[in-house]
Amino acid sequence: MSTEEQHTNDSNEPQVNEQQKGGSKKTFITGALVGAAIGSAAAILTTPKSGKDLRGEIATGYESTTQKSKDTLQGLKESSTESVSKLKEKVGNWRTEKQEEIAGSLRDSAEKVAATLEDDTSEETDEESEDQSDEETEEETEETEETEEETDSEEESEEEEEDGSDDNKKE
Numbered sequence: 001m002s003t004e005e006q007h008t009n010d011s012n013e014p015q016v017n018e019q020q021k022g023g024s025k026k027t028f029i030t031g032a033l034v035g036a037a038i039g040s041a042a043a044i045l046t047t048p049k050s051g052k053d054l055r056g057e058i059a060t061g062y063e064s065t066t067q068k069s070k071d072t073l074q075g076l077k078e079s080s081t082e083s084v085s086k087l088k089e090k091v092g093n094w095r096t097e098k099q100e101e102i103a104g105s106l107r108d109s110a111e112k113v114a115a116t117l118e119d120d121t122s123e124e125t126d127e128e129s130e131d132q133s134d135e136e137t138e139e140e141t142e143e144t145e146e147t148e149e150e151t152d153s154e155e156e157s158e159e160e161e162e163d164g165s166d167d168n169k170k171e
Helices: 003-046 051-170
Strands: none
Touching (some): 003 051
């Protein structure tokens, strides 16, 4: 056997022992009850007594063993009920914690998405404002140029009129 196989086997042995320990309580209780019943029966049957006394002791032993079994069974029921209640409580607490974690995570994600959308919207609004400002500036520049051209045209017309009237005066 290689050292790897030995290591694997060694690591499996504690797991088997732990599994055996988990079931050992039930096994022990069952063994104790069966052993008590067999021991009682053997003791009663081997002692020299009359048939009437022997039947009385067997009945008493049977009742005693039956009562002990009922008490043990009741104790196991109570113990298991208590264990199940604790387990349900732990599961409920775990579930609540996980739901809160998930809800918090979802809230954080939603806030991040909302912030991203707000940033994108504000950037688009800024770009639109810049585009509108650029368009307004271009329109104003065009209007100013048109106004200047009109003013220049008017001035030229006035100059021509003045030149024309000066020419008329000279004639």
